[in-house]
Amino acid sequence: MNRKKIALIGGGQIGGVLAQLIASKELGDVVMFDIVEDMPQGKTLDVGEAARIVGFDSKVTGTNSYKDIEGADLVIITAGLPRKPGMSRDDLLTTNAKIMKSVAEGVRDNAPNAFVIVISNPLDAMVTLFQKVSGFPFNKVMGQAGVLDSSRFATFIAWELNVSVKDVNAMVLGGHGDSMVPLVRYANVNGVPVMELLERKYGDKEKAKEVMDAMVQRTKMAGGEVVKLLKTGSAFFSPAAAATAMAESIIKDQKRVLPASAYLQGEFGVDGYYVGVPAVLGANGVERVLELSLNEEEKAAFDNSIAAVKKNVEAMERLGF
Ligand code: APR
DSSP states (O other): OOOOEEEOOOSSHHHHHHHHHHTTTOOOOOEEESSSHHHHHHHHHHHHIIIIIIIOOOOEEEEEEGGGGTTTTTTEEEEEEOTTOOOOGGGGHHOOOOOOHHHHHHHHHHOTEEEEEEEEHHHHHHHHHHHHHHOGGGGGGGOOOHHHHHHHHHHHHHHHHHHGGGEOOOEEOOOOSSSEEEOOTTTTTEEHHHHHHHHOOOOOOOHHHHHHHHHHHHHTTTTHHHHHHHHSOOOOHHHHHHHHOOOHHHHHOOOEEEEEEEESSSGGGOOEEEEEEEEEEEETEEEEEEEOOOHHHHHHHHHHHHHHHHHHHHHHHHHTO
């Protein structure tokens, strides 16, 4: 049989939606691993029993043994604690690093040829740790953050301009933290700059800038906005949808240009760090990083975001990871 095998490490909130989305799109057979006994088996049984209704032939199974992810083509990792109100993603570092180390060993030993998408936070540090422990090639290991952050930005723009979000292109680069960089200058509606449309709407440059600043700020804090409302966890539908888009681009060799946490070796003036950048995702994983010019202000914001990523990676190294 030629179906892809997709392993989900972590069967919590995001893992559950990932199983549904991946099965519904028939991207492959799904194996969900979690350390909680019986839970991944129960959750996948539930998803699998909807096959007749939703109409998919993907097999969806759950396990507590890494042996069952053997030969996986793609692994998506959500293992780790989510945020609670008042926490930043960085507050999760110590706990999630411990978890990520064990996950990386499990994946390395059982699915050595897999492509890997990390979702656990703090994202850029976790993807760095996964790659370091697994020793997997850089192009096969990436993090999901930018697709979601960009979707949030695009959604706010669509609401503001009362246009279909399908026609909004907006990108967020940098680390997946409060200093992420929504790129205002490149945001457009079918090629028309969003700033121009805002200026036309308000007939006032100052007001247009104010409205855009508010959308940028909301994008940066969008994860926290959801956490504050949910109270018991963090966003789960949108991160799962974002990682599914990345998985689909790799599995179908779509070569979509998606903002992903990718290992930089000189691109954007960064060497040796995982950071959110536009990447071509295809059958070889991160096939290329698309560089684009940043003006002084954007560059300063990007550098500030990189500094936050470096700080986390260094903190993790000091903890012995
Ligand atoms: N190995 C595998 N799974 C683990 C491990 C481990 N060592 N430790 C914890 N888990 C599992 C938990 O049992 C839980 O089912 O990870 C799952 C996490 O699920 P949730 O708590 O529901 O968290 P979720 O909302 O899915 O977010 C997961 O993604 O966006 C990030 O910040 C978020 O780090 C968090 C991660």
